[in-house]
Ligand SMILES: Nc1nc2c(ncn2[C@@H]2O[C@H](COP(=O)(O)OP(=O)(O)OP(=O)(O)O)[C@@H](O)[C@H]2O)c(=O)[nH]1
Protein backbone atom coordinates (compact mmCIF):
# COMPACT_ATOMS: atom_id res chain seq x y z
CA UNK A 1 0.00 0.00 0.00
CA UNK A 2 2.83 2.40 0.92
CA UNK A 3 4.71 1.55 -2.27
CA UNK A 4 1.54 1.99 -4.35
CA UNK A 5 0.98 5.42 -2.81
CA UNK A 6 4.60 6.43 -3.42
CA UNK A 7 4.34 5.29 -7.05
CA UNK A 8 0.91 6.93 -7.47
CA UNK A 9 -0.70 3.68 -8.61
CA UNK A 10 -4.46 3.48 -9.23
CA UNK A 11 -5.02 -0.05 -8.09
CA UNK A 12 -3.76 -2.45 -5.44
CA UNK A 13 -4.92 -6.05 -5.45
CA UNK A 14 -4.42 -7.95 -2.21
CA UNK A 15 -4.69 -11.69 -2.75
CA UNK A 16 -4.77 -13.58 0.52
CA UNK A 17 -4.08 -17.27 0.93
CA UNK A 18 -7.25 -19.32 1.21
CA UNK A 19 -8.59 -20.12 4.66
CA UNK A 20 -11.47 -21.91 6.30
CA UNK A 21 -13.90 -19.82 8.30
CA UNK A 22 -13.48 -22.01 11.40
CA UNK A 23 -9.76 -21.24 11.70
CA UNK A 24 -9.93 -18.41 14.24
CA UNK A 25 -6.28 -17.42 13.93
CA UNK A 26 -6.45 -17.05 10.16
CA UNK A 27 -9.72 -15.15 10.36
CA UNK A 28 -8.08 -12.78 12.89
CA UNK A 29 -5.22 -12.34 10.44
CA UNK A 30 -7.69 -11.41 7.71
CA UNK A 31 -9.30 -8.87 10.02
CA UNK A 32 -5.85 -7.40 10.58
CA UNK A 33 -5.20 -7.12 6.84
CA UNK A 34 -8.33 -4.97 6.54
CA UNK A 35 -7.33 -2.92 9.59
CA UNK A 36 -3.84 -2.20 8.23
CA UNK A 37 -5.18 -1.30 4.78
CA UNK A 38 -7.64 1.12 6.43
CA UNK A 39 -4.86 2.82 8.36
CA UNK A 40 -3.23 3.79 5.07
CA UNK A 41 -6.50 4.65 3.33
CA UNK A 42 -9.60 5.02 5.53
CA UNK A 43 -11.87 4.53 2.49
CA UNK A 44 -10.24 1.19 1.60
CA UNK A 45 -10.70 -1.65 0.89
CA UNK A 46 -12.98 -0.53 -1.93
CA UNK A 47 -13.95 -4.06 -2.88
CA UNK A 48 -13.67 -7.31 -0.98
CA UNK A 49 -14.19 -10.32 -3.19
CA UNK A 50 -14.79 -13.75 -1.73
CA UNK A 51 -13.91 -16.64 -4.05
CA UNK A 52 -16.07 -19.64 -3.26
CA UNK A 53 -15.37 -23.20 -4.38
CA UNK A 54 -18.59 -24.72 -5.70
CA UNK A 55 -17.61 -28.21 -4.54
CA UNK A 56 -18.20 -27.24 -0.89
CA UNK A 57 -21.96 -27.11 -1.58
CA UNK A 58 -24.17 -25.66 1.16
CA UNK A 59 -21.12 -24.83 3.29
CA UNK A 60 -20.64 -21.83 0.99
CA UNK A 61 -23.53 -20.13 2.84
CA UNK A 62 -21.70 -20.13 6.19
CA UNK A 63 -18.52 -19.03 4.41
CA UNK A 64 -20.30 -15.96 3.06
CA UNK A 65 -21.69 -15.20 6.52
CA UNK A 66 -18.30 -15.56 8.26
CA UNK A 67 -16.25 -13.65 5.69
CA UNK A 68 -18.86 -10.91 5.49
CA UNK A 69 -18.57 -10.39 9.24
CA UNK A 70 -14.78 -10.50 9.24
CA UNK A 71 -13.81 -8.68 6.06
CA UNK A 72 -16.96 -6.94 4.79
CA UNK A 73 -17.34 -8.94 1.57
CA UNK A 74 -18.76 -6.82 -1.27
CA UNK A 75 -18.91 -9.38 -4.07
CA UNK A 76 -18.53 -13.04 -4.98
CA UNK A 77 -16.81 -15.32 -7.44
CA UNK A 78 -17.69 -19.03 -7.60
CA UNK A 79 -15.17 -21.42 -9.12
CA UNK A 80 -15.18 -25.13 -10.01
CA UNK A 81 -18.69 -25.19 -11.40
CA UNK A 82 -17.35 -27.56 -14.07
CA UNK A 83 -16.74 -30.37 -11.63
CA UNK A 84 -19.90 -30.34 -9.56
CA UNK A 85 -23.68 -30.12 -9.52
CA UNK A 86 -23.48 -28.19 -6.25
CA UNK A 87 -23.53 -24.68 -7.74
CA UNK A 88 -27.19 -24.40 -6.80
CA UNK A 89 -26.11 -22.94 -3.47
CA UNK A 90 -25.64 -19.66 -5.36
CA UNK A 91 -29.43 -19.40 -5.46
CA UNK A 92 -29.61 -19.61 -1.65
CA UNK A 93 -26.75 -17.10 -1.33
CA UNK A 94 -28.43 -14.67 -3.71
CA UNK A 95 -31.63 -14.93 -1.69
CA UNK A 96 -29.91 -14.40 1.67
CA UNK A 97 -27.36 -11.72 0.71
CA UNK A 98 -27.47 -8.72 -1.55
CA UNK A 99 -24.06 -9.42 -3.11
CA UNK A 100 -23.11 -9.20 -6.78
CA UNK A 101 -21.68 -12.36 -8.35
CA UNK A 102 -18.85 -11.10 -10.53
CA UNK A 103 -17.44 -14.24 -12.15
CA UNK A 104 -17.83 -17.99 -12.30
CA UNK A 105 -15.07 -20.53 -12.94
CA UNK A 106 -15.74 -23.47 -15.23
CA UNK A 107 -12.22 -24.81 -15.76
CA UNK A 108 -8.53 -24.26 -15.16
CA UNK A 109 -7.74 -21.87 -18.01
CA UNK A 110 -7.85 -18.07 -17.70
CA UNK A 111 -10.70 -17.88 -20.23
CA UNK A 112 -12.69 -20.34 -18.08
CA UNK A 113 -13.27 -17.50 -15.63
CA UNK A 114 -16.44 -16.00 -17.11
CA UNK A 115 -18.61 -13.03 -16.20
CA UNK A 116 -21.67 -14.28 -14.32
CA UNK A 117 -24.98 -14.27 -16.17
CA UNK A 118 -28.03 -14.98 -14.01
CA UNK A 119 -30.00 -16.14 -17.04
CA UNK A 120 -27.34 -18.50 -18.40
CA UNK A 121 -26.69 -19.84 -14.87
CA UNK A 122 -30.36 -20.60 -14.16
CA UNK A 123 -30.82 -22.24 -17.56
CA UNK A 124 -27.78 -24.46 -16.99
CA UNK A 125 -29.05 -25.31 -13.50
CA UNK A 126 -32.34 -26.70 -14.77
CA UNK A 127 -30.83 -28.19 -17.94
CA UNK A 128 -32.29 -25.74 -20.48
CA UNK A 129 -30.31 -24.90 -23.60
CA UNK A 130 -29.26 -21.25 -24.14
N1 LIG B 1 -11.69 -27.39 -12.67
C1 LIG B 1 -11.48 -26.17 -12.18
N2 LIG B 1 -10.35 -25.91 -11.54
C2 LIG B 1 -10.16 -24.65 -11.04
C3 LIG B 1 -11.13 -23.63 -11.17
N3 LIG B 1 -10.66 -22.52 -10.57
C4 LIG B 1 -9.45 -22.83 -10.10
N4 LIG B 1 -9.14 -24.12 -10.37
C5 LIG B 1 -7.91 -24.85 -10.03
O1 LIG B 1 -7.83 -24.98 -8.62
C6 LIG B 1 -6.47 -24.92 -8.18
C7 LIG B 1 -6.31 -23.85 -7.11
O2 LIG B 1 -6.53 -22.58 -7.70
P1 LIG B 1 -5.94 -21.27 -7.06
O3 LIG B 1 -6.32 -20.15 -7.96
O4 LIG B 1 -4.51 -21.45 -6.74
O5 LIG B 1 -6.80 -21.21 -5.73
P2 LIG B 1 -6.62 -20.23 -4.49
O6 LIG B 1 -7.95 -20.08 -3.87
O7 LIG B 1 -5.91 -18.97 -4.90
O8 LIG B 1 -5.71 -21.08 -3.51
P3 LIG B 1 -4.79 -20.53 -2.31
O9 LIG B 1 -4.25 -19.19 -2.69
O10 LIG B 1 -3.74 -21.58 -2.17
O11 LIG B 1 -5.67 -20.47 -1.10
C8 LIG B 1 -5.64 -24.67 -9.44
O12 LIG B 1 -5.13 -25.90 -9.88
C9 LIG B 1 -6.65 -24.11 -10.43
O13 LIG B 1 -6.32 -24.40 -11.75
C10 LIG B 1 -12.36 -23.96 -11.88
O14 LIG B 1 -13.27 -23.15 -12.03
N5 LIG B 1 -12.47 -25.25 -12.34
Ligand SMILES: [Mg+2]
Nearest residue numbers: 015016017018
Ligand atom coordinates in the same frame (compact mmCIF):
# COMPACT_ATOMS: atom_id res chain seq x y z
MG1 LIG C 1 -4.31 -18.04 -4.21
